[in-house]
Amino acid sequence: MKNIFIALSFITFVHCNKSENSHEVQANLLEVQDDKVDASIVFETPPPPKEELPKSAMISAKAINEEPNIYAPKNNVIAKKIIKNCEIEIQVGDIKKAQNQTSEIVKKNNAYIQTERFTNTDVDEKSFLTIRVPHKNFDALVNSFSNVIGSVLSKNISSDDVTEEYTDVSIKLNNKKIYLEKYRDMLRSAKTTKDMLEIQENIRELEDEIDIAEGRLRFIDDRVNYSTLNLVLYKEKARSSATSKVGFGSRFGDSFTEGWNSFIAFFLGIISFWPFFLLIPIVILLWRKWRNRKKHFTE
Template identity: 65%
Template sequence: MIKLFLPLFMLLMITGCKKSELEASNSTAVHLEKLDEPKEAYQVAPPKAISEKLLPDENQSPITPKKMDTISKKIIKNGNMKIQVGDIKKAQNQVADILKKNNAYIQTEQFQNTDVDDNLDLVIRVPHKNFDALINSFSEGVGSVLSKNISSDDVTEEYTNVSIKLANKKIYLEKYRDMLRSASTTKDMIEIQETIRELEDEIDVAEGRLRFIDDRVNYSTLNLSLYKEKVRSSATSKIGFGSRFADSVTEGWNSFVSFLLGIISFWPFLLIIPVIIYLWRKWRTRKTK
């Protein structure tokens, strides 16, 4: 009988030990899993308002924009030239030929004719690579250069900064659009939509600025003034000596008439003169007696 129960007792002891070891291992695993859980999950409460959701999380890595290609140099060239010419029409034809050779065009044109001179003011846009050749052509073959001012402005830094900010704004815009799809309350949707609208306006402004800079970089601007001085400054100097002499006589007569009319305009004072003479004579006679 003892031999029968002894193996059964040993089997029960082995099974109990294995069960205790299994429970101990499971308890240790559960404890380790609790230790591995981040403490922040129990310390940070979910945001109660959309404004809190929009704030960047300090525990998250900062948003990094997509890698941008290296921006080449952005140089804006501008110029001002004033050229004295002998004939405006001939100079205008020469300018048209020079513009055609350099792929340039006239943006604005203004002509002014006075008694002293003729002025033709042009605002010319020319590809950046042809700007220097255009300046040299005007300096050599159109007329006498009275003044010339050329300037270059490096806007590479501004262009780079605007491009980086634009890329960041586009990333934020996509994130806010994702938040809008998952918004649960009307208040959250309104606040997210307002933020999206502001970001879209800022993106439009930044893109407009980049387009403006690209336009000024790709096409330089030249303010060209063609100037012709007239030999005679009055209408009478264009006719003969006899006509000019007659005009002078006429002007003298007109001046004399104007003088007489000016004296006549004082007629009330002329009436006082005889009275003054009569009183003076009467006083003289009394003094003699």
Template identity: 60%
Template sequence: MKSIILSSLCLILINCSKSGPAQQEAKADLVDMISEDKVSANVPPPSSISEKLLSDEKSTTNSISEHQADTISRKVIKNGEMRIQVSDIKKAQNQVNDILKKNNAYIQKEDFQNTDMDENLNLVIRVPYKSFDILINSFSDGVGSVLSKNISSNDVTEEYTDISIKLANKKIYLEKYLDMLKRASTTKDMLEIQEKIRGLEDEIDVAEGRLRFIDDRVNYSTLNLSLYREKVRSSATSKIGFGSRFIDSFTEGWNSFVSFFLGVISLWPFFLIIPFMVFLWRKWKLRKRNK
């Protein structure tokens, strides 16, 4: 009987010694979990709205920047100025209109001036980027004599990329603020978030407007075209007779004389003041001699 009891006690002691380390490990894991929960519970929340948003800023900004830089193609704005001397303004204008139709271009602004010396037709033309060089060559060949031509290119890829990246980031911030507005619990937080949303929306509108402007200038180049016809008469080229030229010269001389006469009359205050000053000077000099 004693041997049975002793064997039973030995088995119990062996089982206790085997289960001891496992129970200690379980208790240690439980203590660690409780301590971690306490630490996480004691971490203070972000003190401002900007800190809540800055948590994901680095990852989102970097990914957007790389994506935008890879997808945006080169943006080049082309502009030009041309001055062409023609023999007939109306005929030249008709030729210009035909060339514009062939190249899908249009006139944005038109200004005509007619003086005694010459006629000037100034046109602001918008043409698709791919047809810009073709249009320039067409005007140079068949419209008239080119007096001046100036072509310039402006690469705005860097500006366009920078605005696009900032715009994408602002839209992400706007979505975050809208989500925060739904979860706001106090009036103060709601007003603060709404103010930030309003500012972001204004900045997004400005950025989108700038991008639209750049796209328009890139897709459609601008050409300032001036058609010029000289009306100066010369004895070698003019078909007008001697009598008409004599009358024109006499009229021009008379106009010059009238302009000179009117200019002299405009100086009448000096003609009154100068004699008066001379009179006072002589009178003062005479008194000085008498003394």
């Protein structure tokens, strides 16, 4: 009985050692797997190398204007661009009073006088003004001049829709800016002097075209935001005013002198025809000879 108990104890001991060893092996395997997972997390795969743009990707700056804008947002709608102009000629009784009224109307409508010119002749007085007015105050300004200052001799209002031109220039400008950035990136990665010179030339052309396009857009915005009014203030002078203070003797002398000058001019004009006077006798002589010869043959 004692021997059987010893044998069972020995078998149990051996079995426990095997299970412990198996647990240790499994633990070691789990540690190895954890190490592999950690290594995959720490050491990430490097990104692929950047592809260099081929030389054939360099596009002429002139071709940019012909390509559609594939980069511009399609939902970007440009508001209407309307340029308004007006020309008014007004007859007034007092030119200075009309000029003062004009200054008040201009100031009231937040406008300003861009140019001003004045002429004074024996026949009339005229004041020419070019007025720039905010677009929203254009109609009010025109109505003020039409109803307040004097009698309107002529009025011409025109509206020019430049929305299509503005949109076209804006799209081409955006394309040029996109290609400009592409050329600058290519310049940083250029490897030969020839490529660098070609890219720099394209960049220079694009920068010039961008400056021109931006200037055109600024000009259109200025004409749209501020309308233009060409105003003429006209005062006709009395025809007798130039001679009302001149005496009869002076006027008689002036008339006599004018008559004498007219006679001299007529006489000199006749003298200027002297070649024709010499030619007339010759023509008459030839005509008589021809008539006598014809008469002789008929007899």
